Amino acid sequence: MNSADRCPLCEVPLDPAGGWAAVEAAAMRQDVRCAACGWTLAGPWRPGRAERAAAEAALSAARLEFDLRAAARAGDDWLPYAAHLRGRPTEAQWQEARREAAARREAARPPLGAVLDALGPGRALVVVAVEDAGVRLFVTGGVPAAGPLGFRELAAVPWPALLPGLPEDAAHRRFQLAGGPSGIDPAWADATIGGAAGDLVRRYCTSVDTAVMSAMPGMPFPDAVVRAFTDLLPDVRIAAGAPDAAALLERIVAERPIALSYGLAALRSRPGDGTAEVVRLPLFPAGSRAGDEAQVRVRRPPGPGEQTALAVVTWDDPPEPVRIVSARMPRGAAGLVRVALDGPGRLRFLEPDTVTDDAPAWPDLLRRVPRRLPATAFATELVCVVELGGRAETARRRRDLVADLLELLGDELGGTARVAVVGHLDHPIHPKYKNRDVVSGGPLQPPDDAARTLADLPSPPSGPFGARAAPLEDSLDRAAALLNGPRDGRARILLTVAGRPPHPGSGHGDVIRPVEPCPHRLNWRQSVAQLEAAGVRLVAVTDEPAPKDVPGQAVPQQDARRRDAPEWAVLGAAHRTDLGSADAAGLAKVLGVLPDGDAPPLPFPLVP
């Protein structure tokens, strides 16, 4: 096609039927104009030489004006398109072109976020983005209940494929998309674009909400794309465009508020029936947005396992997992869990600082919830009663055992366990000193503090000591006072580490092996009754092991000197062991403050 077949201004090919139109226009003494740009192609007169020069000058000015309008639609500067301009504009000409482009700019479209807000929960949306490089289709949706709000690219059609004939060079192509002379017939372009859009609609936009957004509003060919989709999909929504639709979608989905509240799954014992139940500790209320932070305190489940599943779930019934991670929680005191919200379903754990995504799935975690929480799951109040007197070596072993236990509890439970240490020396034999206080110790306090109290307990004077009894009844009286009051779900334990049973409160006990009564008339059975009423488990570590039954012979018939003191059966009602076979780890297990190695770990942290 030579230049005579094109409009000298817009370079759109002339209609072959234009010749006849020119004849008719000449017969009617009228001008012949370009159908695309309106440039006068021919008139009924024959111009003279001077008029021809004036016409050439007018064409050049019109060409520059035409090109400048396209450049003003394409960008804020004409320099990127200077090579394609037919002339060099003055600043006044460029500003005039910009004013004209701005006046023609269409009204602002609603943002894509508003379109998403209007969608119901869980509904999908296909976004048709007209961009500099071509057309891209994305699918996204309304804010889900639990999972992250995302988007996915469905298809990308570059401009050359959409509209053959457009140059590969991006600036040149943008200049032509903006209306620069391209030689493409607008009618043909509309038909071609319409065909391509029809293919995309049929493939991706059937029975789904669709929105169209153009990054190049006001440019002829991009507008043709928008127009093609609106023609094909009457309910299509038009949103304000952005240069990079993917970046816009990324930003939009992150800034959406969450539809449902989020909470951290934790275990507790249900008040009333005591069954284990999973509860949610509030983290983010509905409407929270990216950038919000929340924190809760939980207790690491007891046990040797170091990893704990931190599951953020929706406040829904049933709850849906949002994010589950495996974390290393600090031992002991209530651990802090701090979470940042990066968008719907997007959570970032700030504390603990190291989390991994290798946690079991939500259904697996739920299956691991026991019917009842083990005793180890509860906050613990432990009173350690230690006999300070007796044989020096044995007394030292008793103190060492309790010291090891306190160190272990400090490591494992920290402030969750409150421990009191109570020790007793012997009652003075001489009646003159009978009112001397033989009990010392401290209050319920963290294990580390209790360990210091233990270290400060007095040592007995050297020399003989009472053979049959020790003032255990005085220590039990102190323990009963310490473990009094509302239990509030705490596990209460009395650990007696002693070798000699208590003095009777009155009388002399066994007439064959009599013992003097407590000078303070303290009745150890009354103290035990108080402890039992307060729900205290009684565990004893005695110097000597419990005598084994001789087959065919009842224990009471055995040697009286080897007969076990009946007090140990009471004070070791929950468990009894002996000093020779006890160690801190095993003792912690039988005390119930640390789980047995065979017990399956709890799946979630505990409500503090």
Next chain:
Amino acid sequence: MTEPSPTEEARTGEPAAGPPQPPPPQPRRIGLWGAPTCGKTTFLAALRIAAEEGGHDVRLVGCNRASTEFLADTTRQLKIERRFVPATRELPPNLAWQLHGTQIKKVRPETGRLRFKRRRPVPYTVTLDMMDAPGGMFSSRPEDRAAREPSSGLRFSSSAGDGESGDGGGGDAEERLVRHLAGCDGLLFLFDPTREREMNDAYAFFQRTVLQISELAGTSGVDHKLPHHLAVCITKFDHPEVYERAVRLGYVTPPASIFGMPRVDETRALEFFEDLYRGTHAHDPVNSLLRGIRSHFGEARTRYFVTSAIGFYRDPVENRFQPEDYLNIAEQSDGGDGLAGEDRFRIRGDVAPINVLEPVMWLAGNVGA
């Protein structure tokens, strides 16, 4: 009864001085006899405390240095140190004291027209000539006499022997002891109920010795029994095993005052002795012992006492017997077997002997009467 007494022996070495004196009255001698750990040594040690603090108008003094020192040492240990007297480990020299007191007697005046008998206080002096022998010497079992191991349990022993003492376990010592007992006018036989429940050996200790005594002593002039007066002391009344039994069987006489101590009346002591082990495995051996006593000693010359050398504990504030806290000993340990018997038990409160002086006074008032 021709065995020279310690007082005679003591006098033998003294130079004769002054004009010749009429021969002194033959001393009335009392021998102490019982199984190991029955409390013979502590019984002796409690005598002086009982004499001074028991409400009796008597005075007990030693006849020789050993006896005086024994009195002083044992009184200090029991009363001040609140420790038991160490067990007898070898046959000590005979201990002799003089018990000075006053008796109400019907006495015929030596002068005057009306010479019928009148009741009047008569001062008297009794010489107690005791030999505190290790209990093992009284055993009928040779191994006991040879070994004489210290016993354990709630008792303190006078029977412990180390086996190396020169004359403790030899035949000479045994013969001397038997001759001593045979020569006594009265015998104190101590029976430890706590030991009997565990060892059942009181009869064994009794029967051999009584046969040996019979061999030397002959019979009394009025019957075929031995001539001795016998005070059978059921010891350790303060032990809960004995006291609780006595209470349960109704033998305990309530204290005369709130400051007094419970007792078993002498008139019911034999009955209590018979009932003490009724229904237990120790009943038959004790019956054998009782039959042996009745077989060898005249009933009129035998009396039973329920005694306690240290008595019951009295709270220093309340200063009276309290049934909920009366045990006067506290057993101690060093964590091993290192404590000797006298260190193993400490006395909690004041020593208040029960029926310790009474059997001695009964013997003193009857032997030679």
